[in-house]
Amino acid sequence: MSNGKSTKSRRSAQEVARRRTRNILFTAVVVVVLVIGIAVWAANRTTTNSDAAAPAGVDADLGVPVGDATMPVLDIYEDFQCPICKVLEDNVGPTFQQLADNGDARVVYHIMSFLDRNLSNDSSTRATNAAGCAQDQGVFPAYHHEVFANQPANEGDGFTDEQLLSFGESAGVPDMAAFEACVTNLTFADWVAQVERLGEDAQISGTPTVLLNGNRLDLLGQATTWDEVITILQTAVAQAK
Numbered sequence: 001m002s003n004g005k006s007t008k009s010r011r012s013a014q015e016v017a018r019r020r021t022r023n024i025l026f027t028a029v030v031v032v033v034l035v036i037g038i039a040v041w042a043a044n045r046t047t048t049n050s051d052a053a054a055p056a057g058v059d060a061d062l063g064v065p066v067g068d069a070t071m072p073v074l075d076i077y078e079d080f081q082c083p084i085c086k087v088l089e090d091n092v093g094p095t096f097q098q099l100a101d102n103g104d105a106r107v108v109y110h111i112m113s114f115l116d117r118n119l120s121n122d123s124s125t126r127a128t129n130a131a132g133c134a135q136d137q138g139v140f141p142a143y144h145h146e147v148f149a150n151q152p153a154n155e156g157d158g159f160t161d162e163q164l165l166s167f168g169e170s171a172g173v174p175d176m177a178a179f180e181a182c183v184t185n186l187t188f189a190d191w192v193a194q195v196e197r198l199g200e201d202a203q204i205s206g207t208p209t210v211l212l213n214g215n216r217l218d219l220l221g222q223a224t225t226w227d228e229v230i231t232i233l234q235t236a237v238a239q240a241k
Contacts, residue, residue, distance in 0.1 A: 052188075052190030053187060053188060053191060054132075054188065054191045054194075056135065057135060058135065058191075061108075061198060062198060063075065063108035063109060063110045064108065064109045064110075064132075064135050066100040066109065066141055067099075067100030067101060067105070068103060069103045069105055069106045070106055071213075072106070072240035072241060073211075073214075074099065074105045074212055074217075074237065075108050075110060075210070075214075076108070076110065076208065076210050077110045077112055077209040078109065078110075078112065078208050079111065079112045079114060079115045079124050079207045080123070080127040080131075080148065080159075081115040081116075081127075081151070081156070082207045083151070083155055084208060085148065086148045088208045089144075089145070089148045091226040092219070092230060093145065095230050099234075099237055104241075105237045109144065110199055111127075111144075111192075111195060112124070112128075112207055113128050113192050113193070114196060119155065119156040119158070120156075123158030123159045125189060125192050126159065126161065128192045129183065129188045129189050129191075130143070130147075130168070130182075131144055132182075132191055133168070133173075133182035133183055133187065134173060136182065136188075137173050137178070137179060139173055139174075142170075142171035142172055143168065143171040143173070145171070146167035146170050147159070161183060164183055165179070168180075212236055212237065219233060
């Protein structure tokens with residue numbers, strides 16, 4: 001009996017420690033948001049090509065839909081080089097996916113690329129193009145997860161083409177030869193620019209930004225823990241049906 005109680009006690013202590021760590025991280029993220037703001041796009045507008053090729057299955061507004069629901073619509077604006085976007089995905093991403101899988105919301109991802117200008121590189125464009133290549137083969141959610149899971153620790157280090165291709169293998173891209181050609185040729189670069197321009201036109205001033213039926217959903221400002229963020233999100237979605 002004593003061994004069973006001891007094991008249960010250790011597990012309970014580990015769970016308390018895990019929650020405390022998540023809450024400390026949440027507090028740190030909120031402080032960053034309040035002090036320096038979320039990643040903000042540069043003022044100059046993006047030039048686009050209206051005849052741009054787009055990945056299969058994107059919405060009329062060029063966002064990438066996940067799930068079969070039609071309403072409510074949960075629009076998520078992110079940039080693959082945005083550190084706070086990674087933290088949001090690490091903690092709330094599974095809930096976004098669950099809402100889509102259960103048919104509770106139409107989750108639509110709009111992957112921005114403004115951080116290329118801020119960080120003087122092209123990694124957001126190349127990573128978003130690669131995500132478009134993955135969408136073209138039906139594995140966007142898994143690829144999206146791989147990119148954020150492997151985001152460089154130092155903002156601005158970016159991604160190499162080799163890394164972007166390896167994420168495709170990990171995500172289960174069925175035709176790697178076609179995927180490699182799509183990635184290296186930047187097949188969807190014009191689509192990437194259009195998504196960025198549409199975000200600018202929609203007054204999306206930074207990432208991450210979450211909209212529910214077109215209205216901004218202030219997840220971080222209303223909560224003190226990640227569990228509360230998830231509860232706020234789930235409640236808002238349920239009420240929007």
